[in-house]
Amino acid sequence: MAMRPTRWLATVLCAAAIGSAAGCHKPPAYETNSFYMGRTSEADSVSLGCANSGKAGRMTLFFGAPTTVNGVPGATVWGAPDIDVNQIGKSVTDFVRGYAYCRQDPSFRILIGIGTSNSAIDGRTDDWLYQHGQAWATMVRQVADVVNANWSWAAQIYAAWDAEPSWSQFTKANAWMAGYDSVPGRLALYYNGSADGCPTTEAGIAGPWGGPCNNAWNQNAVWYLSWAYDPALPFPQIYATSGVNARQWQLIDLFATTVRGDGMFFFGTMSQSGACQQNGGCPGTDNTVHQAWDFMTSWLKSDARTQQGEIDGMTDVRWNT
Amino acid sequence: MSDKPRRFRLRSSVLLAAVILAGVGASAAASASLSSTSSSAPTGVEQQLQDEIDALRAAGLPASDPKVRMLQRSLDRLRAPVPANLRRDPRGDVPALLSEASEQQADPRAAATEAAAEGEPLWESGTVDCEPVPGLLSAAEVAGATCVSVPQPDGTSRYVALGADGVARTVMFGIAGQVQRLPDTQVPAGLAPGTAVTPTPDGDLQLAPPGRQPTVVDVG
Numbered sequence: 001m002a003m004r005p006t007r008w009l010a011t012v013l014c015a016a017a018i019g020s021a022a023g024c025h026k027p028p029a030y031e032t033n034s035f036y037m038g039r040t041s042e043a044d045s046v047s048l049g050c051a052n053s054g055k056a057g058r059m060t061l062f063f064g065a066p067t068t069v070n071g072v073p074g075a076t077v078w079g080a081p082d083i084d085v086n087q088i089g090k091s092v093t094d095f096v097r098g099y100a101y102c103r104q105d106p107s108f109r110i111l112i113g114i115g116t117s118n119s120a121i122d123g124r125t126d127d128w129l130y131q132h133g134q135a136w137a138t139m140v141r142q143v144a145d146v147v148n149a150n151w152s153w154a155a156q157i158y159a160a161w162d163a164e165p166s167w168s169q170f171t172k173a174n175a176w177m178a179g180y181d182s183v184p185g186r187l188a189l190y191y192n193g194s195a196d197g198c199p200t201t202e203a204g205i206a207g208p209w210g211g212p213c214n215n216a217w218n219q220n221a222v223w224y225l226s227w228a229y230d231p232a233l234p235f236p237q238i239y240a241t242s243g244v245n246a247r248q249w250q251l252i253d254l255f256a257t258t259v260r261g262d263g264m265f266f267f268g269t270m271s272q273s274g275a276c277q278q279n280g281g282c283p284g285t286d287n288t289v290h291q292a293w294d295f296m297t298s299w300l301k302s303d304a305r306t307q308q309g310e311i312d313g314m315t316d317v318r319w320n321t
Numbered sequence: 322m323s324d325k326p327r328r329f330r331l332r333s334s335v336l337l338a339a340v341i342l343a344g345v346g347a348s349a350a351a352s353a354s355l356s357s358t359s360s361s362a363p364t365g366v367e368q369q370l371q372d373e374i375d376a377l378r379a380a381g382l383p384a385s386d387p388k389v390r391m392l393q394r395s396l397d398r399l400r401a402p403v404p405a406n407l408r409r410d411p412r413g414d415v416p417a418l419l420s421e422a423s424e425q426q427a428d429p430r431a432a433a434t435e436a437a438a439e440g441e442p443l444w445e446s447g448t449v450d451c452e453p454v455p456g457l458l459s460a461a462e463v464a465g466a467t468c469v470s471v472p473q474p475d476g477t478s479r480y481v482a483l484g485a486d487g488v489a490r491t492v493m494f495g496i497a498g499q500v501q502r503l504p505d506t507q508v509p510a511g512l513a514p515g516t517a518v519t520p521t522p523d524g525d526l527q528l529a530p531p532g533r534q535p536t537v538v539d540v541g
Contacts, residue, residue, distance in 0.1 A: 030365060036455060038494060039443065041436075046415055047422030056366050065452040076452060079470065079478045079494030081445045101415040109366035109399055119460065120452040150411060153403045156395045166460045167453060188391040230387035265377060275456055278498040282456050309376050312369045317455075319498040 032059035038321030040091040049098025058313035060113035060160040065120040073135035085139035113160025113190040126175040133179025137186040159189035165217035191226040238292035239285040246295035268313020429476035429496035444478035445470035473524035487511035
């Protein structure tokens with residue numbers, strides 16, 4: 001099939017810009033890793049930052065579910081004791097220290113999302129979740145202040161959120177996000193979420209709320225959390241080697257464009273091939289960072305109503321234990 | 322549901338402009354914006370942020386849109402002049418911390434022992450909030466379960482979700498990114514309501530149902 005003029009031109013320009021003949025892939029330094037955080041001591045965090053000093057661009061440090069630690073908002077840590085927001089902030093600052101110290105190229109800048117999730121929150125009240133979202137936004141802003149004062153030449157701080165329909169009711173996730181969004185000066189937030197169960201064909205887009213997703217979510221709910229909130233920057237999980245996750249997000253974008261009149265812009269794609277290698281394999285959901293980006297780019301370009309010029313971020317998540 | 326200002330889809334008509342901005346970084350707008358804060362060429366990430374801002378603006382978002390403003394602030398901070406007395410390691414302790422981390426990676430058992438002795442154990446011990454483990458333990462598998470973290474003598478740990486169906490679903494957490502789902506096991510006699518669940522020093526799990534003799538479960 002002949003390539004349409006805009007797509008042909010995009011390929012030529014991208015190849016010319018980054019010296020790649022294979023589409024718009026970034027140089028390897030811009031393929032970042034993100035991490036599920038299991039170890040957060042000062043030495044561990046500094047070491048992790050140093051280990052990522054050859055990378056530039058967007059990435060996320062994922063802490064676990066929202067919780068309370070001795071009365072202070074915090075998050076779970078995989079395998080390790082829960083930590084409060086102050087300890088989380090220190091761990092991220094330590095990561096930046098290691099990155100800045102070891103940075104392999106003075107042109108590199110790392111854009112770090114401090115992540116939590118919507119897992120295990122159905123038992124929380126809406127007020128608790130709202131306040132936890134506020135606490136998270138405040139912590140992220142405070143970490144950013146420290147980083148800006150010391151290492152703005154190497155790093156910038158964002159929030160991040162792994163929100164997945166299967167993990168909680170929509171109203172609970174929304175309560176957290178509303179809290180986050182209520183804080184003056186809150187920073188942008190990578191929406192590293194999934195769209196599990198959402199429609200995979202255009203026929204699935206139906207009515208004002210779009211088609212259904214898992215756990216009584218719908219396309220509108222995913223769009224609302226991942227884009228309609230001001231801080232939200234869509235940076236979704238594109239794991240399935242069939243490409244179906246990218247298709248789901250493209251259809252959410254199509255729903256947003258055609259029903260809400262408010263289409264999305266994607267800031268990156270997240271894959272999990274690194275984590276899959278560490279845990280013995282996850283057949284069918286182990287896209288490489290390039291495959292994820294290719295699927296998302298290809299599906300967005302499949303319809304003029306969802307095209308966007310470039311997806312800038314690409315990250316592959318791994319375990320840090 | 323949303324009372325947010327409407328944003329506009331990046332249409333084909335503006336795609337070309339956005340692609341050119343993204344691809345070659347040569348637009349006058351981008352250059353003017355970047356050069357206003359620094360005379361040096363933008364780094365790759367700075368250009369990426371500028372491209373994102375340009376694409377959002379080309380799609381119809383005003384400069385006052387919160388997303389645009391958040392990205393612009395981030396870009397402005399990156400472009401701020403680097404201090405003349407830049408110090409990569411203000412506290413002067415990064416090399417020592419890197420050495421410490423390296424030693425821990427080399428001997429996880431000793432690291433776990435030392436951390437526990439210092440009152441900062443590497444691993445949780447006891448019952449914990451149940452939550453999915455990405456890619457390994459699903460929300461459905463932890464729904465209604467009792468979850469417990471069980472440190473092991475070898476410096477690793479087990480995260481065990483004891484389901485109401487009497488199945489123990491276990492994930493092993495080790496040093497250096499070693500995380501694996503272990504085979505499920507059936508807990509003898511299931512998990513009666515009120516059962517006390519306690520990790521043992523040997524890395525097993527003791528189950529003490531009310532009024533009955535405790536049993537010990539090997540969690541792998």
